[in-house]
Amino acid sequence: MIGKRERAIVVSALKHAAPYIRLFKKKVFVLKAGGDVFVNPASTRALMEQVGILYQVGIRVVLVHGGGPQSTELAKALGFDPKFVAGRRVTDADSLNVAAMVLNGQINTRILAACRDLQIPAVGISGVDAGLIRAHRRPPVQEGEESIDYGFVGDIDGVDAEVLSKQLDNGLMPVVSPLSADADGTLLNINADTVAAAIAAALDAEKLILATGAPGILADASDPGSLISYLDRKGLENLRAEGALADGMLPKAAAITQALEHGVQRVHVISHKVEDSLLLEVFTNEGTGTLVVNDIGALTPEEQHPGESAGSHVGDNPGNTAGGGA
Numbered sequence: 001m002i003g004k005r006e007r008a009i010v011v012s013a014l015k016h017a018a019p020y021i022r023l024f025k026k027k028v029f030v031l032k033a034g035g036d037v038f039v040n041p042a043s044t045r046a047l048m049e050q051v052g053i054l055y056q057v058g059i060r061v062v063l064v065h066g067g068g069p070q071s072t073e074l075a076k077a078l079g080f081d082p083k084f085v086a087g088r089r090v091t092d093a094d095s096l097n098v099a100a101m102v103l104n105g106q107i108n109t110r111i112l113a114a115c116r117d118l119q120i121p122a123v124g125i126s127g128v129d130a131g132l133i134r135a136h137r138r139p140p141v142q143e144g145e146e147s148i149d150y151g152f153v154g155d156i157d158g159v160d161a162e163v164l165s166k167q168l169d170n171g172l173m174p175v176v177s178p179l180s181a182d183a184d185g186t187l188l189n190i191n192a193d194t195v196a197a198a199i200a201a202a203l204d205a206e207k208l209i210l211a212t213g214a215p216g217i218l219a220d221a222s223d224p225g226s227l228i229s230y231l232d233r234k235g236l237e238n239l240r241a242e243g244a245l246a247d248g249m250l251p252k253a254a255a256i257t258q259a260l261e262h263g264v265q266r267v268h269v270i271s272h273k274v275e276d277s278l279l280l281e282v283f284t285n286e287g288t289g290t291l292v293v294n295d296i297g298a299l300t301p302e303e304q305h306p307g308e309s310a311g312s313h314v315g316d317n318p319g320n321t322a323g324g325g326a
Helices: 004-024 041-056 068-077 093-117 161-169 192-202 233-241 249-261 277-283
Strands: 028-033 060-065 083-085 088-090 122-126 133-137 141-143 146-148 154-159 173-177 207-212 228-232 266-271 290-293 312-314
Touching: 004 277, 028 041, 028 192, 041 060, 041 093, 041 277, 060 093, 060 161, 060 192, 068 093, 093 122, 093 173, 122 161, 154 192, 161 173, 161 192, 192 207, 192 249, 207 249, 207 277, 228 233, 233 249, 233 290, 249 266, 249 290, 266 277
Parallel strands: 028 060, 028 207, 060 173, 122 173, 207 266, 228 290, 228 312
Antiparallel strands: 083 088, 133 154, 141 146, 266 290
């Protein structure tokens, strides 16, 4: 039997969460989780337990997963090293086979198994299924004096939102692998952040949430304490121009911009390593990571000022306030 103090904490938490539950019930959240979330059963379950709570309170969740660490590990085990350019993986024929095995096989199935254990009615799908993601092979890109061929990497032409809407309407949670194909059926590997942003835009999602290993977006990539609580698109572009965004954060920044440009109002970057980070980001103003919006002026006062000493924001008027999750 719990004591009076514990009961008060539980009741207070429920009262605090109730307005958010009312606000977000039946809304669509697109959650992208990198492959490093799924490297072991404990971290997989920790995230999926939080996803299960979102599902149980009526939020319609689409989960898009990556598989970078697992693909790299398998590639090295098979005797070849993966190649990256500006944080994006170059996909030759061997790498494409690895991506198919890891994304559509290993990771997607393990997530579904965790969902079954947690009684989340999830269904696995890839960009290939029912033409969910229409894509073409990326042509060679000129980088300075060098022409870079990304191989079997795809650029998105469109998303058939109805494929996912039908599943959501039937009470299912789609778990999406970013692997896709062109019109001729050639498999293409697409960055999972890019896929998540395109899906969020197509579904008119309330939020796009990127769960990664980083605390959020940092003003200084080498300093974990430089977490930016909230910023707008202009602030994000300034960080990119200043070279503050590096490696895997570059495609994330591009995906964030894409989502905001196409109607998604709020994009969150959180760390799966922070306990209950997803729930804290959704059900508190303080949040745990970085909130990115088109215009900081559109944020509520509660979002902009949950505490005077917890982080910073980047926009037209930098200050010392924190932003959060609503």
